[in-house]
Amino acid sequence: MSLRLYVVGLGPGGADQITQEARDALSQATDLLGYGLYVSRAAVLGAASGAITHATDNREELARARHALDLAMQGRVPVVVSGGDAGVFGMASAVFEAVAEGPEIWRAIDVRVVPGVTAVLAAAARLGAPLGGDFCVISLSDNLKPWEIVARRLRLAAEAGLVIALYNPRSQARPGQLDLGFAALREVLPGDLPVVFARAIGRPAEHVLSTTLAQARGEDADMSTLVLIGCAHTRRIERPGQIPWLYTLRRIP
Numbered sequence: 001m002s003l004r005l006y007v008v009g010l011g012p013g014g015a016d017q018i019t020q021e022a023r024d025a026l027s028q029a030t031d032l033l034g035y036g037l038y039v040s041r042a043a044v045l046g047a048a049s050g051a052i053t054h055a056t057d058n059r060e061e062l063a064r065a066r067h068a069l070d071l072a073m074q075g076r077v078p079v080v081v082s083g084g085d086a087g088v089f090g091m092a093s094a095v096f097e098a099v100a101e102g103p104e105i106w107r108a109i110d111v112r113v114v115p116g117v118t119a120v121l122a123a124a125a126r127l128g129a130p131l132g133g134d135f136c137v138i139s140l141s142d143n144l145k146p147w148e149i150v151a152r153r154l155r156l157a158a159e160a161g162l163v164i165a166l167y168n169p170r171s172q173a174r175p176g177q178l179d180l181g182f183a184a185l186r187e188v189l190p191g192d193l194p195v196v197f198a199r200a201i202g203r204p205a206e207h208v209l210s211t212t213l214a215q216a217r218g219e220d221a222d223m224s225t226l227v228l229i230g231c232a233h234t235r236r237i238e239r240p241g242q243i244p245w246l247y248t249l250r251r252i253p
Contacts, residue, residue, distance in 0.1 A: 003109040005072040007092045009085040009116020010041055014202030017122065018045050022114045029079035033068050034091065038081045047079070059143065061094035069098060072109045084118035089139050089167050119226040120165040123198035126208060128245035130196075133233055133252070135163035140170070140177050147177065151184045158188035163234060163248055166227040170218055178218035178227070185229060189213055194230040194246055197221050210243050 006025040011017035023046040036055035082090030191214025237245040
């Protein structure tokens with residue numbers, strides 16, 4: 001008997017931004033596992049009509065992964081879903097962590113990670129080409145790591161001259177951390193660097209706000225927002241009545 005488990009990235013949320021490979025995996029699902037929002041989204045993006053849904057809280061990743069592995073051992077075809085790409089602050093790492101710490105037999109399961117369009121790529125496509133040079137992505141959540149490490153990574157990325165994309169920038173439980181992050185970046189970077197708040201890209205609630213590091217405010221973001229901070233080699237192209245295009249130089253003089 002073939003034992004199989006899929007870990008699927010659903011993309012940013014728009015029906016046209018999920019890959020065909022992801023749809024094919026969803027169509028085979030006997031069980032859908034994930035955070036409630038993503039399970040609901042998967043159900044309308046091509047999941048098998050008879051798939052059983054297992055929606056859990058967004059802090060229950062390891063328990064969710066173990067549940068999926070147990071289902072796979074029963075010969076079912078579980079599909080664990082994440083928004084964006086499952087390997088970028090998503091469920092793929094939780095599944096492999098569970099395998100590494102679990103019974104040896106779980107290593108016989110064919111775990112297939114299906115990539116998706118992650119938020120930074122969707123946002124960059126809307127803005128022009130801000131990722132044309134070197135960049136990094138950093139999660140501002142301190143659920144799994146101390147805030148001191150987050151702040152240090154922000155400063156080091158700024159000192160290295162990288163374009164910075166911030167995931168999980170602000171939540172009800174962490175209302176002040178994005179402002180703390182901006183404060184850490186202002187210690188290193190000039191205030192005129194571009195900052196963009198890209199919310200719900202590809203969905204009906206899409207909204208883009210373009211500003212500068214000096215003027216950026218944490219209250220303009222939520223957990224559906226990708227925050228992008230340019231570097232010294234990021235350029236702005238103004239457009240009348242529209243958000244400016246951003247691009248980052250491919251060549252550093």
